[in-house]
Every structure is written in structure tokens, then in C-alpha cells.
Amino acid sequence: KDRLSFMRFLGLTLADRVPDANSIWNFREALTRATQGGVPATEALFRRFEAQLRSAGFIAMGGQIVDATVVAAPKQRNTEGEKQALREGRIPEDRARKPAKLRQKEFANGTPMVRETLANDARWTVKQGKAKPGLDGAPRIAIAIPVHGYKNHVGIDRRHGLIRTWTATDAARHDGAELPGLLDRTNTGSAVRADTAYRPAKNEDHLARAGFTSRIHRRKPKGRPMPKHVSRANAVKSEVRARVEHVFARQKGPMGLVVRTIGLARATVKIGLANLVYNMRRMVWLAGAAPA
Template sequence: MIARRTVVKKDLLGDEGYVHKVDAIGDPLQTIEAVVHSSALAKAVERISPRPEQPKGGRPPYPTEVMVRVLVVKRLHGLSDEQTEFQLLDRRSFRRFCGLEHSRNIPDRTTIWNFENRIGVDGVSALFAELDRQIRARGLEARAGQIVVATLVPAPKQHFTREEKAILDQDAMPAEWKPAKRRQKDVDARWTKKHGKSHHGYKFTVSVDRKHKFIRTWVPDTASVHDSQHLEAALDEWNTSAEIYADKGYVGAEREERLREQGYRPQIQRKAKQGKPLSACQERRNRRIAKVRARVEHVFAAITQWGGKRIRTIGQARATFAMSMMVLVYNMHRLAFLMA
């Protein structure tokens, strides 16, 4: 018996109807489009990395604003370069956000890769600075103190022999590694232990303002570096409150004294010593600080919704780029939420 294929009646206005339905439900990309001035972001990038000149007769490169939007789509949905190309071809909402709805050509995976290499970490820092300016221009200054926390960012696990590890520890490369193999080996990522479990990858320390929950500053590093090493570097000097909230990993009498001399009021949880438990007063203080610090978990929960903190890159430079894009897209998403 031959199965009959169901034929759906064609509707010449069906495509337009789909667009109206998407807008009625709410397109997250359009909420970002409404509050973020992408042209200003593109100008900030071009000051750092100007658009390259194309030889006569060749196809001109895509506008910087288009490529910045493509990177936002990629990070917001946790896509690889290959999947970003496919989704741009397949999803109209992506093309509309990127300004490619009526374009015959779509940036391919190589174009996306080359653009990331062109702007680098400095380009993302310029994007972040411009977005932060737009956030503050809307009256969303950093207020009520800042919450400093370090989080692990998993990276692809690497496998080395004992001999290779010994060579890498000396900042050298094994002689038998061919160039192709070197490109696939992440010699920057490190292992660390947290709560008895081993983790491989990187770490970035962020400062989140207590009032609006924007990430105001961030410091990237490898996973093996202790959380406390980047507290001072991650502080946001523009917060209107002097209070700093942090967990037990940052405790230290010398550090707290140094912060007070700089005009800060450290609110760092106390850590019990062996044979000397915390007093009832210290326990209450820890709980009070924990209630404030819980706000930072909302930040990482939002990032987890679009693919989590895992990265697919090789090396510290590209990991820093990926982590910086996480911060940038989160702040865009947060701004769209607050403005809505």
C-alpha cells in the first residue's frame, strides 16, 4: 500500500503572517535591537580595527555592524561558526536582526572566524566600553555596592603524556608536534579542584553591581589561579557605594585593611579555622552577605540559558574573546529586560 503525501494548501501571504506571529509572541533579538545602538558599537570597533580595504574587483567585506550582530547571535545561542552560518541561512529572525533579510549572501564560517581574529580581545573591550556608556546614559549607573565572584569556564579537555607535560611546564613545545597538532592543543588551560571535583579550563572574575545586576568589570585567567588573586583588579571604581560583597575565598586581614584604606567597605564572609568554629554573630553576618551575593547567581543562570559557560576554543586569547562576548551579550540581554 502506497502512503499518500499530505499536501498543504499554499498561502501567498503565509510568510508575512509568520512574521506578525513572531512579533506578537516576542522576538528576543528585536528587544535587543530596540535598546542597543549597534551602529555606535560598530564605530567603536572600527576605531580599534578598521575595516580592511578590498582589492579592486573583489567582493567588499560585510559591514562591521552586520558582523557585530552576527557575533551577538552566535554567543546568545551558544553556536559554533558552522552552526551560525547554517542558522543564518535557515532562520529569518536571525537574518532580520543582522540586517541580512534581503541579502543574497550570508557570512560563512570562514568570514565569522576571520572577523573574530581581526577585532580580537581589544575589539570586544571596545564593544563593552561603548555598551557600558549606553547603559549609563539611560541612568543605569552602578549602585548599592558590587558583588565580586570568580566562576569556572570549562574548556575541551586535553590529554598529554608525562613527558609532554614536563616539556609544557617549561613553556616549551614537544619537538615531535607538527604545526597541525599544535593548533589543536590547548596548552594554556589548566586543571583545578573545587568541592572535591576536578575542573579543566579557565576562570573569569566579575564585578556585578548590586542594584541593576550588570557585569561592570571582568578579569580572565586560567582555572588554576586562586579566586582571591583578582579581587582588586576586578573592582568597579564607578560604583556609587563603597561596599564590596565576596565569599570566604577572598578573606584576609591584610586585604581588608588595604581595601579600607582605599575607601571601600569590604563585606567578605568569614571562614572558620580548624578547631575554632564561627561565632553566632559571624554566622549571622555570613548569612546576611550570602543573601546579597545570591543576586550574582541570577547572572550565571541567565548565561546558562543560552548554552552555558562552556567554550569550544583553543588557547587563552580565544578563550578570553569568548568569555568577553559572554559578558557583552549578557549585558545586552539585561538592558533589554530592564528597558522592557
């Protein structure tokens, strides 16, 4: 009962019992398994709230912005002895004595797979970045940062900044591969904005056939400098595309989005609920910011 606002949100009074951690876990497990009309329950909830957004006048407008972010998950740490046992196709002795720990490994026909990968479907990927500039003013050095977890792929509308479409995958999934499933055909604008990862020829063809206008960043030609007109066009696109970063900053900052469960199904529920809650909070802000 540390937060009365939480209790009010759940419809609880001071006389009611607050659900403990096990009750919340069981509810989330039921949500993971549940479907509505063949649609996963989390997606069905998201669609129902999307309908409420439209009823309130927050229709998708101005085109859409697509991007993805990595949602961190716990890293796997094996001792040298466990690694050797897995390479030999044996179950590590410590895991054999602890069934709960044993379930966290991938298995094939009852034996551990040689490659060491969690059963939680989380994968490694590399995030490109740049080191901080030195005191001498030297140019920043490009660095590659390994990250482990899942990806939250979203499409927002430019006008309201609300998440209209989303999918969850492992972190190794290429961003561009998710573009067709993220396109919102109800948006009143035809422009689709994204970074260069979404610009393979297959995606460009798909956008053209579906009636969308590509505003995806252009790549720098190999071995040649970026043409000035392309650089200027990319800069203009970046000003608009940056809005999707506000979504991820809010989820990873105040909302503290991380995945601590096992399996893509549970991770999808966690990510989907985070997207739903973001839209709820965004709607409250938009309603307050709208003129009376």
C-alpha cells in the first residue's frame, strides 16, 4: 500500500488486499497464453485502446516514423566447466541438480545444444556509436557496443507521436525486415520515415506498390563523399525522424523498460504493455495540451 495512486488505478480500496508478486506473475502468465479471436491478448488490448484513441480524435496523421530499439535482457554467464560440458553435449552437474536453472538452456531431443544460447530467445547484436570527443578536439571515433536482449519495433504517427504499430523480436533481427508489418495503412499521410537500415530495394518496392512515399534516409556511396544535396535532405529527414527517439527515451528512462523473463512470448507481453502504457500517458498529455 505504498502508492495509493496505484491502488486507485486498480480499483482497490484501503480495505482490499494488494496482490503480491506471485499473483501479478500468474496474471502476466495468463496474459501471455491468452488470445482473443486468434489474436494474442496483448495485441488485442493494444487494438482496443487504439480504437479509443481514434474515437477521441487522435487519428493517425502526417505520415509515419518507423524505428527499433534494443530492450536489455540478463546476460548468460557460464563457468569454464559448464561451457566444456555443453560443448561435449552433457548437462552441467550444477544444472542437473537445479531444474529451474536447467530450464534456462536450449535443448534438442533432451540434450543440451552445443551452442550456448539461452532458451529465452534473447540474442546478441552490435549497436553502433561514437566515443566522446577528446579534450584535444580530435574527431569522435566510431565504436561498436555489444548488447543482449530483444527489440521493440514501433511505428508512430508524425502528428501525435503515438505508437500505432509494433512488433517484438530478438535483438539480432534486422530492423528493415520488420518494415512491411509496421506500416499503418490508416494513416492519413503517405510518407514513411526511417533510417538507412530500412532502405533495401525490397522495402522500397514494397512501399511503392502499397502507395506509400519513401522518406527513408539515403546511404553514403561507397568510396565517395556524400553529395551535398543528399546530406541536406537527410538532415531535414532527421529533424522529423528524431521524434521516435522520444518514445524510446521515455520507455527506458521513467518507465525503466527491461526484460527479466525467459522466452520471447513473455518478452512480447512486457514490451507490448510498455507500448500500451506509453500511449495512455501520451494521450493524457495530448488531451491536456489540446486547446479547450
